[in-house]
Amino acid sequence: MNLTLKIWRQKDSKAKGQMVEYKVTDISEHMSFLEMMDVLNEGLVAKGEEPVAFDHDCREGICGMCSLQINGEAHGPDRGITTCQLHMRMFNDGDTIVIEPWRAAAFPVIKDLIVDRTAFERIQQAGGYISINTSGNTQDANAIPISKEAADKAMDAATCIGCGACVAACKNASAMLFTSAKVSQFALLPQGRVEATERVMNMVKQMDLEGFGNCTNTGACEIECPKGISLENIARMNREYLAASLAKS
Amino acid sequence: MAILDSKVPEGPIKDKWTTYKDKINLVNPANKRHIDIIVVGTGLAGGSAAATLAELGYNVKAFAYQDSPRRAHSIAAQGGINAAKNYMGDGDSNYRLFYDTVKGGDYRSREANVYRLAEVSGNIIDQCVAQGVPFARDYGGLLDNRSFGGVLVSRTFYAKGQTGQQLLLGAYSAMNRQIARGKIDMYNRHEMLDVVVVNGSARGIIARNLITGEIERHSAHAVVIATGGYGNVYFLSTNAMGSNATAAWKIHKKGAFFANPCFTQIHPTCIPRTGDYQSKLTLMSESLRNDGRIWVPAKLDDAKALQEGRLKPTQIAEEDRDYYLERRYPAFGNLVPRDVASRAAKERCDAGYGVNATGEAVYLDFSSAIERYGKEQAKIHNIKSPSAAKVYELGKAIVEAKYGNLFQMYEKIVDENPYETPMMIYPATHYTMGGVWVDYNLMTTVPGLYCIGEANFSDHGANRLGASALMQGLADGYFVLPYTIGDYLSNEIRTGKIPTDSPEFDEAEKSVKDRIDFFVNNEGTNSVDYYHKKLGKIMWEKCGMSRNEKGLKEAIAEIKALRDEFWKEVKVPGGADELNPELEKAGRVADFLELGELFAMDALNRNESCGGHFREESVELDGEQKGEAKRNDTEYAYVSAWEFKGEPSDAVLHKEQLEFKDIELKQRSYK
Numbered sequence: 001m002n003l004t005l006k007i008w009r010q011k012d013s014k015a016k017g018q019m020v021e022y023k024v025t026d027i028s029e030h031m032s033f034l035e036m037m038d039v040l041n042e043g044l045v046a047k048g049e050e051p052v053a054f055d056h057d058c059r060e061g062i063c064g065m066c067s068l069q070i071n072g073e074a075h076g077p078d079r080g081i082t083t084c085q086l087h088m089r090m091f092n093d094g095d096t097i098v099i100e101p102w103r104a105a106a107f108p109v110i111k112d113l114i115v116d117r118t119a120f121e122r123i124q125q126a127g128g129y130i131s132i133n134t135s136g137n138t139q140d141a142n143a144i145p146i147s148k149e150a151a152d153k154a155m156d157a158a159t160c161i162g163c164g165a166c167v168a169a170c171k172n173a174s175a176m177l178f179t180s181a182k183v184s185q186f187a188l189l190p191q192g193r194v195e196a197t198e199r200v201m202n203m204v205k206q207m208d209l210e211g212f213g214n215c216t217n218t219g220a221c222e223i224e225c226p227k228g229i230s231l232e233n234i235a236r237m238n239r240e241y242l243a244a245s246l247a248k249s
Numbered sequence: 250m251a252i253l254d255s256k257v258p259e260g261p262i263k264d265k266w267t268t269y270k271d272k273i274n275l276v277n278p279a280n281k282r283h284i285d286i287i288v289v290g291t292g293l294a295g296g297s298a299a300a301t302l303a304e305l306g307y308n309v310k311a312f313a314y315q316d317s318p319r320r321a322h323s324i325a326a327q328g329g330i331n332a333a334k335n336y337m338g339d340g341d342s343n344y345r346l347f348y349d350t351v352k353g354g355d356y357r358s359r360e361a362n363v364y365r366l367a368e369v370s371g372n373i374i375d376q377c378v379a380q381g382v383p384f385a386r387d388y389g390g391l392l393d394n395r396s397f398g399g400v401l402v403s404r405t406f407y408a409k410g411q412t413g414q415q416l417l418l419g420a421y422s423a424m425n426r427q428i429a430r431g432k433i434d435m436y437n438r439h440e441m442l443d444v445v446v447v448n449g450s451a452r453g454i455i456a457r458n459l460i461t462g463e464i465e466r467h468s469a470h471a472v473v474i475a476t477g478g479y480g481n482v483y484f485l486s487t488n489a490m491g492s493n494a495t496a497a498w499k500i501h502k503k504g505a506f507f508a509n510p511c512f513t514q515i516h517p518t519c520i521p522r523t524g525d526y527q528s529k530l531t532l533m534s535e536s537l538r539n540d541g542r543i544w545v546p547a548k549l550d551d552a553k554a555l556q557e558g559r560l561k562p563t564q565i566a567e568e569d570r571d572y573y574l575e576r577r578y579p580a581f582g583n584l585v586p587r588d589v590a591s592r593a594a595k596e597r598c599d600a601g602y603g604v605n606a607t608g609e610a611v612y613l614d615f616s617s618a619i620e621r622y623g624k625e626q627a628k629i630h631n632i633k634s635p636s637a638a639k640v641y642e643l644g645k646a647i648v649e650a651k652y653g654n655l656f657q658m659y660e661k662i663v664d665e666n667p668y669e670t671p672m673m674i675y676p677a678t679h680y681t682m683g684g685v686w687v688d689y690n691l692m693t694t695v696p697g698l699y700c701i702g703e704a705n706f707s708d709h710g711a712n713r714l715g716a717s718a719l720m721q722g723l724a725d726g727y728f729v730l731p732y733t734i735g736d737y738l739s740n741e742i743r744t745g746k747i748p749t750d751s752p753e754f755d756e757a758e759k760s761v762k763d764r765i766d767f768f769v770n771n772e773g774t775n776s777v778d779y780y781h782k783k784l785g786k787i788m789w790e791k792c793g794m795s796r797n798e799k800g801l802k803e804a805i806a807e808i809k810a811l812r813d814e815f816w817k818e819v820k821v822p823g824g825a826d827e828l829n830p831e832l833e834k835a836g837r838v839a840d841f842l843e844l845g846e847l848f849a850m851d852a853l854n855r856n857e858s859c860g861g862h863f864r865e866e867s868v869e870l871d872g873e874q875k876g877e878a879k880r881n882d883t884e885y886a887y888v889s890a891w892e893f894k895g896e897p898s899d900a901v902l903h904k905e906q907l908e909f910k911d912i913e914l915k916q917r918s919y920k
């Protein structure tokens with residue numbers, strides 16, 4: 001198929017960006033979206049032009065590196081997948097595809113389609129861990145039984161890949177789904193309970209400091225999340241936060 | 250032997266590690282804060298090492314080329330992690346895990362290292378659970394285990410099909426705690442481009458800030474390389490796009506010996522390639538072989554019809570199918586080790602029996618499993634003479650519960666429903682057992698320079714067993730290196746801060762800058778990928794699943810010629826002082842173009858078939874094993890450790906003779 005691409009180009013974080021139009025031809029429906037981008041870039045390199053910079057690494061939907069707003073949707077039109085797993089069979093010959101970086105004040109553009117997601121790092125550093133030494137001198141792994149239900153729920157929350165689609169999808173650019181996934185994972189496990197109060201307070205505080213917006217329960221994040229992280233986690237974090245605030249006051 | 254001292258402690262294998270730990274020199278806690286350590290790569294090995302070293306009190310600087318340590322490719326490991334906990338009470342023990350690993354590695358690993366790995370495996374699970382890693386549990390709330398990769402016990406812990414992800418996020422959280430405490434300085438989007446050696450010891454690195462292009466000097470008392478394997482030398486592999494060998498190769502050029510480069514693992518269950526635009530290959534968990542049956546058509550005409558799209562697999566009658574693994578290996582059937590399964594698939598496809606348009610695919614069929622489970626379920630639920638549809642429905646539910654996420658992933662990529670049409674699979678490069686040579690302390694041949702995880706030549710010998718990569722990465726990082734490095738650093742407490750204005754730093758920085766300048770200024774004609782793809786083709790065809798003298802010699806000449814052309818004709822758009830992915834790739838491919846040649850030389854030297862390395866000249870000539878791989882312990886029971894001497898072709902081979910005192914050497918047989 002032949003396609004028209006409208007892509008956001010921006011030289012660096014300080015430069016002004018703009019949409020630039022490109023044509024690609026002979027795209028196979030079996031290609032992944034990023035392979036289509038490779039074809040575009042290979043063509044640009046051949047012409048001596050600078051290729052379009054975009055983030056990617058594993059190309060199998062697990063590292064969370066890829067991040068494109070495609071026709072206005074985070075990770076494109078398909079559901080439950082990342083951009084690298086999106087295939088061209090989702091598009092038709094002659095389509096125009098608009099490709100932009102994640103849009104959020106807390107995710108400044110670094111170049112073209114690449115944004116800076118280190119705000120997520122700082123939220124994790126604020127409390128996304130259990131303060132246990134890594135010396136190995138801990139108790140036996142089976143010393144504390146954990147119900148299968150709790151373990152499975154913790155696992156579901158823990159599958160977040162930190163891509164930022166939730167923020168990009170949210171009209172308020174809120175990071176609640178991301179933050180709540182980590183808070184939930186640890187809140188559900190006995191090992192995580194010990195520091196639950198501090199954790200939720202600190203992570204939420206950092207989230208606000210980074211300039212992410214508020215949650216107004218539109219649920220757009222859950223829809224666009226490639227890993228199906230559920231809104232339940234936000235509810236759980238709100239409960240945790242309330243309980244922590246009460247405990248503190 | 251004078252140069253290659255493995256430093257394996259004396260004494261019985263069971264006591265070596267304990268005695269060693271009792272005797273090594275320690276660094277006083279108050280002195281640790283005067284000591285700096287650089288960790289390059291923050292996957293399972295690097296992340297766990299960085300966190301632990303920081304916790305011990307050292308000042309750690311950690312480097313990752315991605316925007317976060319959480320993106321390292323350890324995250325993609327699906328299946329699980331082995332540990333000799335014996336929770337299942339099925340007779341597992343440290344010895345058994347040790348034995349399986351050495352045997353699985355076809356007796357090309359160092360006994361003492363492997364025993365230590367087995368010994369600390371249980372600690373890893375304790376550690377991870379304490380960190381909040383949500384492993385799968387049974388209804389009683391205890392940890393669940395499964396059997397994996399054809400071993401006889403259930404010792405694999407798992408977190409759905411995302412074990413690597415959960416373990417990495419565990420190590421990442423431990424890192425975050427230390428970053429918050431100010432004990433780790435994290436350098437995201439940075440790439441190490443050289444190591445700095447001062448008076449024979451590693452004293453720092455040169456790194457490029459990938460956002461600004463700035464070249465930075467970082468000094469330390471010790472440097473740890475944890476940058477993973479070199480599978481991308483094949484261009485197509487299951488590795489991430491950015492996975493590269495640059496750090497490992499740079500330290501090789503500065504004096505670290507490179508061991509067994511020809512030992513690579515080609516994984517049998519990957520989704521086949523569909524066209525020339527293909528950028529990477531996707532692995533499907535090996536666990537699929539527990540229930541899937543592998544076949545190709547028995548008749549060439551049928552294969553041809555499949556390739557041309559005139560026939561569907563479901564139209565081929567049972568008697569016209571060749572379940573070649575079951576036919577050739579009745580004892581192990583579809584569960585033969587990875588290398589055996591991969592070669593058998595290649596053999597059938599080379600003979601023309603491949604089942605897709607490229608002729609490079611075989612079927613992995615779940616219809617028998619669905620039927621078997623369906624009948625079982627009908628019995629359990631007391632359904633008398635169930636209809637075929639009912640059996641299918643019941644069986645499908647079981648298969649879905651076990652492999653649902655994998656089936657879904659397959660369907661997204663291939664656009665076919667694997668419950669109805671058999672899956673197509675083909676082998677792909679997945680893991681590299683070879684790597685930087687290290688001694689028992691995980692130190693390379695350069696003092697103060699360590700190498701851990703997949704980047705070292707590792708504990709897996711010539712073939713790695715399933716669910717062992719995660720185990721080794723975390724063992725190295727959490728439990729081995731933090732001890733061994735202390736022994737070295739105990740001599741560094743009076744050294745003081747390492748200056749970065751020495752001539753050695755000047756020189757290393759200059760060579761890095763010169764190379765970058767060359768790339769951005771060269772008026773070439775071909776893209777970096779053009780060369781990478783060509784290299785990959787040579788590697789896959791001549792250094793792939795099956796190797797012979799003629800092909801290897803051709804590969805050596807072809808890679809050299811390709812490298813010469815690369816340095817004349819490569820074209821890198823963009824500048825040096827900006828984010829420039831093409832420039833990053835250029836440096837990595839330049840290194841692959843050297844490593845590939847050494848790889849082929851190593852494969853040529855090793856005229857035996859062992860593990861993932863199959864030499865067509867070394868097969869059993871008769872008897873039951875006719876045509877199968879033949880190991881040669883008399884001549885090749887050694888680690889090949891190559892010393893760099895200016896050009897890959899000048900490399901000098903050093904041999905570390907392997908001694909097997911606790912295990913009897915046997916030829917593998919899966920018949």
Ligand code: FES
Nearest residue numbers: 057059064066084
């Ligand atoms: S590239 Fe890793 S999730 Fe898309």
